[in-house]
Amino acid sequence: EADIYQTPRYLVIGTGKKITLECSQTMGHDKMYWYQQDPGMELHLIHYSYGVNSTEKGDLSSESTVSRIRTEHFPLTLESARPSHTSQYLCASSSYHEQYFGPGTRLTVT
Amino acid sequence: KQEVTQIPAALSVPEGENLVLNCSFTDSAIYNLQWFRQDPGKGLTSLLLIQSSQREQTSGRLNASLDKSSGRSTLYIAASQPGDSATYLCAVRDDYKLSFGAGTTVTVRA
Numbered sequence: 535e536a537d538i539y540q541t542p543r544y545l546v547i548g549t550g551k552k553i554t555l556e557c558s559q560t561m562g563h564d565k566m567y568w569y570q571q572d573p574g575m576e577l578h579l580i581h582y583s584y585g586v587n588s589t590e591k592g593d594l595s596s597e598s599t600v601s602r603i604r605t606e607h608f609p610l611t612l613e614s615a616r617p618s619h620t621s622q623y624l625c626a627s628s629s630y631h632e633q634y635f636g637p638g639t640r641l642t643v644t
Numbered sequence: 645k646q647e648v649t650q651i652p653a654a655l656s657v658p659e660g661e662n663l664v665l666n667c668s669f670t671d672s673a674i675y676n677l678q679w680f681r682q683d684p685g686k687g688l689t690s691l692l693l694i695q696s697s698q699r700e701q702t703s704g705r706l707n708a709s710l711d712k713s714s715g716r717s718t719l720y721i722a723a724s725q726p727g728d729s730a731t732y733l734c735a736v737r738d739d740y741k742l743s744f745g746a747g748t749t750v751t752v753r754a
Contacts, residue, residue, distance in 0.1 A: 638687045
């Protein structure tokens with residue numbers, strides 16, 4: 535079944551740790567995106583990719599980095615987590631017309 | 645920069661009443677507009693996609709209209725049910741990126 539997956543779904547981690555949020559899609563989409571959403575607030579695009587070896591920063595400045603080595607995989611990394619990184623992170627991929635979202639990762643940095 | 649506004653921010657109605665959710669955007673040069681549903685702490689589920697050349701789309705009890713020249717879209721939900729309680733997000737596509745509104749949080753009272 536074609537879908538988009540994110541792991542972990544929930545993560546509580548201490549300040550200073552390095553973390554990687556995983557995102558994979560089985561729909562063969564070239565375009566993938568990462569959004570950040572604080573509770574009750576709107577989504578902000580932080581990274582996107584239009585294909586393998588292509589990554590761009592989004593509208594909202596973020597200390598995270600991304601990589602796109604395989605079409606189906608678009609991981610997001612925080613080298614040193616801080617409490618200000620506490621948020622929900624949503625991954626998406628798109629066909630020519632429509633975007634599809636994963637279930638999200640809720641990150642809490644203590 | 646595209647600005648997307650959703651009014652009202654919150655709405656509470658008794659079961660059975662029709663819902664009208666509004667979305668406006670500042671730049672009418674869009675490729676399409678998507679309406680999403682988001683349940684608390686979850687990802688986004690695509691409800692309807694309207695191409696820029698279309699005036700409306702329907703799916704079951706949902707109907708969305710688009711007036712690109714005036715920068716407006718409306719989502720109608722007929723005969724609301726408690727299961728319709730969620731946050732509804734409007735997003736417009738420029739190039740391959742989406743700009744989101746802050747959403748309308750709907751509560752349907754049984």
